[in-house]
Amino acid sequence: MGKRIYVDFDDCLCETARSFSDIAKRLFGKDVPYEKIRFFNLQESFELSDDDYEKLMLEGHKPEVLVSYDETPGASRVLNEWIDSGHEVFVITGRPYIAFEASRRWLDEHGLSRVKLFFLNKYGRDFFYKNSEFNLELEDYYKMKFDYAIEDSPMAFRFFGHLPELRVMVYDRPWNHECELPGDNYFRCTDWDLIQKKVK
Numbered sequence: 001m002g003k004r005i006y007v008d009f010d011d012c013l014c015e016t017a018r019s020f021s022d023i024a025k026r027l028f029g030k031d032v033p034y035e036k037i038r039f040f041n042l043q044e045s046f047e048l049s050d051d052d053y054e055k056l057m058l059e060g061h062k063p064e065v066l067v068s069y070d071e072t073p074g075a076s077r078v079l080n081e082w083i084d085s086g087h088e089v090f091v092i093t094g095r096p097y098i099a100f101e102a103s104r105r106w107l108d109e110h111g112l113s114r115v116k117l118f119f120l121n122k123y124g125r126d127f128f129y130k131n132s133e134f135n136l137e138l139e140d141y142y143k144m145k146f147d148y149a150i151e152d153s154p155m156a157f158r159f160f161g162h163l164p165e166l167r168v169m170v171y172d173r174p175w176n177h178e179c180e181l182p183g184d185n186y187f188r189c190t191d192w193d194l195i196q197k198k199v200k
């Protein structure tokens with residue numbers, strides 16, 4: 001039977017943090033390579049003032065920057081093989097809805113025109129997302145059922161608590177190394193080949 005699979009966008013499908021590392025270097029001369037990004041909160045990881053953090057986020061969410069993110073190796077191949085075998089893939093991102101067009105374009109340009117894309121306010125980054133909208137309301141999200149989830153951010157694990165059967169593939173990233181996984185239904189995965197093996 002087809003499974004329903006939640007897939008996060010940034011740092012699961014594409015190499016967002018690597019781009020932010022480049023941007024922080026270009027804008028502020030901060031030299032924090034990907035491997036040294038210890039916190040999901042990039043303001044902490046790059047040691048930025050509130051103003052500079054806002055500049056960083058605005059730069060990283062420009063359409064031309066969003067569409068340029070590199071694909072995480074194997075992501076689109078695995079998603080397409082899942083869809084071909086009857087699974088349903090829901091990309092659920094914490095990006096603001098203003099990023100819809102560029103996000104959709106990135107998916108389409110990477111052979112992922114068949115995946116559904118939803119915007120959920122995962123992180124409440126209100127200073128930057130002040131007037132932004134999300135097209136998936138929390139109450140509607142909680143009505144959705146998933147069998148598997150692929151996520152890199154420990155801050156998003158709270159969105160899985162209502163699904164005790166869910167198997168969560170934690171995409172291994174420097175900022176989740178220190179996080180204790182919340183349950184034995186969580187599995188740390190270093191790449192898409194391993195994720196594919198674990199999703200049956």
Ligand SMILES: [Mg+2]
Nearest residue numbers: 008010011152
């Ligand atoms: Mg992510």
